[in-house]
Amino acid sequence: MKSKKLLILLLPVVAVIGLILFNACKSADNSNTADAGNAGLTIPAGFSATAIAENLGGTRHLVVTPQGDIYVHLEGARNGKGILVLHEEGGKAIVKSSFANYGGTGIAIKNGYLYASSNSDIYRYKLNDKNQVIDPAKPETIVSGLTNKRMHNSKSIILDNDGNIYVNIGAYSNICSDYDKDKKGCPVLNDAGGIWQFKADKLNQKQSDGIRYATGLRNVVGLDWNQQDNQLFVMQHGRDALHDLYPSLYTTKQSADLPAECMFALKKGDNAGWPYLYYDWMQHKKILGPEYGGDGKKEADSKYLEPAAAYPGHFAPDGLLFYTGNQFPEKYKNGAFIAFHGSWNRAPEPQEGYCVVFQPFKNGKPDGKWEIFADGFAGAQKDPGNAAHRPCGLAQGPDGSLYVTDDQKGTIYKISYKK
Amino acid sequence: MKLKIAISAFALSFLFFSLSAQVRPVKKHRSTGSSIVRGKIVYTNICLSCHMANGAGVPHLNPPLINTDYVLRNKTNLIKIVLNGFNEDVEINGQTYSNTMTPHKDLKDRQIADVLTYVRKSFGNKASSVTAAEVKKVRAAK
Structure with missing residues (x-):
């Protein structure tokens, strides 16, 4: 009982x-390819993340072919090879081969060629019908001798649909103050601080053969071609040290939050205004730089390009990708993913970034507030020396999955959506 | 003991002040206290945002100040870096660093001596002090 x-x-x-x-x-059962922890990342419900490759080195930008091969560029060549070829199968990507005797950031595929950049040159490799490089030892040189003065020297590349290739040539200075002492105009802009356009199929070009397509851009690492607008979009790394240089105008907190990291939609001839101005994402204004008479409030000349969108200071946008796949929910279609490498110039404030952000778009324009899409890359310590991982490159796979590289340890993440 | 209390009181008031103040006052260089204590204040104001509070720097961008010949060996070269800035290839433990350091000629001899003394005796570094006379000599020789 x-x-x-x-x-x-x-x-x-x-x-x-x-x-x-x-x-x-x-x-x-549902997540048989994803490990339970989503590789340590926090992502929206319905998505899963796996680390498909690890410990590859300083993996920067990458492309994924329709056949599931991954070309990823290493910041510095490892054993004399700067580009790794991985093949993905069953949730893991295995290194099949490596080539290119140079490290670098830029990599892109267009019209049967793989394009890749060192910190001073752009090369291309002919691909076969399976998108494999035919002769890895014999690249064609598209451009050589691009400005490379150590600071901001990484070259990111993207191609349009009209036979042109675009490359970022970063300014070799924070704010040009050592080069423009008389404030007569920043000479760095002559050979850097902008985006240059070259013919994608013309060999052995020099920087002077190209067109300075857009100027006044301090340093761009993430860029992509928007197919809806048929237009180039870039992410600028904003200036550093507002407080260090002007302690009476900016607190350490203001210096951490400012200036904005800006997204620009570029047209030929645009000038985004570096070093003369910066964008204040809280006031929604282009502010005259303190080096050129600004006080944190005075607005800059309106002739300079307005950003398409703006993000908090020093997040360091290193990857930009317009999502054109069909796997993710409808709201992601034609929107932008941005890989934020993570800050160092916010000290003594806490460092921020170290995440992948989604920026909704409508009719080819940013529409609505950005949101954090994937977070947790840094792990316990969000600072540049101790972060476990730092997001850098973005790519879309043939099935519509999103690939993210980490250049701290060399992880490649694959993020997929399951209904 | 009294000195310790005074220092922490100063540090605390500085913290509150910098948190609350919209426009920070220009700080005067303290002439009291030891060189290393004054040096820490200079470091916090001028060096920390690039070289970090722990002197570890930023991978690929800003070099570390820990256990490197640049900091520990030749004082004259070290003083020159602060005075003239630095825009050369630097490799430390197999890593290269690409950011340009701006010159800090505007600092007084005493401030440079203090901050370098702080750097040479912090973050695990154990090297001799730098004096204002040494800075003055390097500045004049230039």
Whole structure:
């Protein structure tokens, strides 16, 4: 009698435990390719993330072919090779081969060629019908001798649909103050601080053969071609050290939040205004730089290009990708993913960034507030020396999955959506 | 003991002040206290945002100040870096660093001596002090 009563009392408890166990098994079944922790990342419900490759080195930008091959560029060549070829199968990507005797950032595929950049040159490799490089030892030189004065020297590349290739040539200075002492105009802009355009199929070009397509851009690492607008979009790394240089105008907190990291939609001839101005994302204004008479409030000349969107200071946008796939939910279609490498110039304030952001778009324009899409790359310590991982490059796979590189340890993440 | 209390009181008031003040007052260089204590204040105001509070720098961009010949060996070269800035290839433990350091000629001899003394005796570094006379000599020789 007593034991029967006990059983009745315990029945709901047993039922709940059973339900929990059943659900746990079910969800384990659902995510058979993703490890339970989403590779340490926090991502929206319905998405899963896996680390498909690890410890590759300083993996910068990457492309994924329709055949599932990944070309990823290493910041510095490893064993004399700067580009790794990985093949993905069954949730893991295995290094198949490596080539290119130079490190670098830029990599792109267009019209049967793989394009890649060192910090001073752009090369291309002919691909076969399976998008494999035919002769890895013999690249064609598209451009050589691009400005490379150490600071901001990484070259990011992207191609349009009209036979042109675009390359960022970063300014070799924070704010040009060492080069423009008389404030007569920053000479760095003559050979850097902008985007240059070259013919994608013309060999052996020099920087002077190209067109300075847009200027006044301090340093761009993330860029992509928007197919809806048929237009180049870039992410600028904003200036550093407002407080260090002008302690009476900016607090350390203001210097951490300012200036904005800006997204620009570029047209030929645009001038984004570096070093003369910066964008204040809180006032929504282009502010005259303190080096050129600004006080944190005076607005800059309106002739300079307005950003398409703006993000908090020093987040360091290193990757930009317009999502054109069909796998993710509808809201992501034609929107932008931005890989924020993470800050160093916010000290003594806490460092920020170290995440992948989604920027909604509508009719080819940013529409609505950005949101953090993937976070947790840094792990326990969000600072440049101790972060476990730092997002850098972005690519879209043939099935519509999103690929993210980490150049701290060399992880490649694959993020997919499951209905 | 009294000195310690005074220092922490100063540090605390500085913290509150910098948190609350919209426009920070220009700080005067303290002439009291030891060189290393004054040096830490200079470091916090001028060096920290690039070289970090722990002197570890930023990978690929800003070099570390820990256990490197640049900091520990030749004082004259070290003083020159602060005075003239630095825009050369630097490789430390196999890593290269690409950011340009701006010159800090505007600092007084005493401030440079203090901050370099702080750097040479912090972050695990154990090297001799730098004096204002040494800075003056390097500045004049230039």
